[in-house]
Amino acid sequence: MTSEEMNVSEDMEDNTVIAELRSQIKTLKSENKTLKPVAQQQVFKDVGLDINSGFGKAVSKLYTGPLETEALQSFIDEEFGEVEVQAPVPEASEPVSQMNQGQQRVSQVMSKAGSAGPTDISDAFNEVVQNGTVKDTIAARLSMIDSVAKEQNK
Numbered sequence: 001m002t003s004e005e006m007n008v009s010e011d012m013e014d015n016t017v018i019a020e021l022r023s024q025i026k027t028l029k030s031e032n033k034t035l036k037p038v039a040q041q042q043v044f045k046d047v048g049l050d051i052n053s054g055f056g057k058a059v060s061k062l063y064t065g066p067l068e069t070e071a072l073q074s075f076i077d078e079e080f081g082e083v084e085v086q087a088p089v090p091e092a093s094e095p096v097s098q099m100n101q102g103q104q105r106v107s108q109v110m111s112k113a114g115s116a117g118p119t120d121i122s123d124a125f126n127e128v129v130q131n132g133t134v135k136d137t138i139a140a141r142l143s144m145i146d147s148v149a150k151e152q153n154k
Contacts, residue, residue: 036067039067040060040067043067043068043069043072044056044059044060044072046069047069047072047073047076059072059075059076059080062079063075100130103126103130106123121144121147122144124140125140125141125144128140
């Protein structure tokens with residue numbers, strides 16, 4: 001092989017390596033683009049901020065540091081002084097507790113009326129949701145969907 005042919009073959013190898021590196025960079029950038037918002041939301045939630053409203057939204061627009069709770073907390077302290085951040089509230093607990101309170105009220109009314117067991121499919125469903133396993137809850141939901149579909153088809 002002559003020196004020109006060796007240089008051409010080395011250039012071709014370099015081009016394939018460069019193409020592979022570009023492909024890897026493109027893949028990593030797309031992964032970063034999809035995972036960064038999830039990580040950001042989790043870090044903000046750990047600190048006690050909601051990035052979709054109020055103070056949390058403002059901080060999320062300004063903060064460009066590492067996605068770590070300590071770094072975010074120090075940024076908030078430096079930029080805004082000591083700010084009272086509310087502890088994160090589980091989003092699902094409030095509607096569930098309201099549903100449980102409503103179910104308790106219905107149960108009290110039903111007990112005063114003399115009914116001992118669930119009289120409606122929704123009462124049976126709520127009882128399974130409250131006392132059953134996840135598998136039982138899913139089965140109950142599917143059953144309830146089927147019964148509603150049957151009633152609508154009649």
